[in-house]
Amino acid sequence: VTDAKLEELLRVDVPPTRDPLFRIAVLARLERRRFQRQVARIVGVGAVVTALVAVNAAAINMWLAADVTRLAVALAVAAATVWMLPGRTASAVRSFVRTWLGAFF
C-alpha cells in the first residue's frame, strides 16, 4: 500500500467546500448564546434590584413620603434600570441620557 493510496482512502467523506447550513447553525448558536447572556443579566440585575428595594423598603417609603416630587426621581431611576438591562451598561446610560436630553431640550 502506497502513501498516495492511504491518503486517498483517508480522504473519503470530506465535508463540502461550502455549506450554508453549517454557517447558519454557527450563527444560530451565537444568537442563542447572546440571548442566554441577556436573560442571565436581566435575572441577575432584577434579583439585585428587588433585594435592594425589599431591604430598604421602609427607608424608601419615608423618603418618598417626605416630598411627592421625589416620586419622579424614583421613576427615572427605575426607568434607567430597565433601560440598562438588555445592553451594555455604559452604552445604555449614554443612550438613556441622550434620549432624555433630546426629549427636554
Place this chain on the structure above:
Amino acid sequence: MIDEDAALIAEIRNGSERAFNVLIDRHQQAVRGFLRRLLSDVADAEDLAQETFVVAWTRPETYRGEAGVRSWLCAIAWHKARSAQRAWFRRRAREATWAADVAVQVEPARSPEAAVVNRALDALPIEQRAAIILCVIEGFSHSEAAGILDVPLGTVKSHVARGKARLMDVLGGHA
C-alpha cells in the same frame, strides 16, 4: 490567502459579521474534516466545530498571527476535542467501553478498504490520530501540526510515522 485571513480576523475584532461569515465559509471544511475524523461521531464533531467558530467570534484576540488562521482554528478545535474526550473518560470508566461505542458510531465508508482504514484510524491513540489527520489529510506541515497540537516537532514526526506504519500494516493485512 494568509494576509486575507489576517484581515478577516482584524475585521472580526471590530465586530464585522460579514467577515465572520467569510471565515466560516473558508475554513469550515478543514475544521469539520479534522474533528469528524478525530472523534468519529459526526454529531459530536459538528457540535465542536460550531463551538470552534463561536470561540473564533468571541475571542479573536487569541489569534496572534504567528501561524495561519486555519492552524489557529484547528488548534481551538483540538483543545475542544481534548476537553470533550476528558469529559467522556470521566463518564466512562474504561477506555475499551468508549472505543467500542466509537466503533458503533462510525459512519459507513465508501469502500471496504476505506472502512478498514477508518477503523484502524479510530484505534490509534488520539494524538497519533490527530497528527495523521493534520499532516496526511488536511495538508499541514509537520511544524504547523506541532503548533496546533502544542507538542514538539519530533513528537509529531514520530506520531505520523508510527500512525502511518500502523495503518499500512492494517491495510496490508486486508490487501
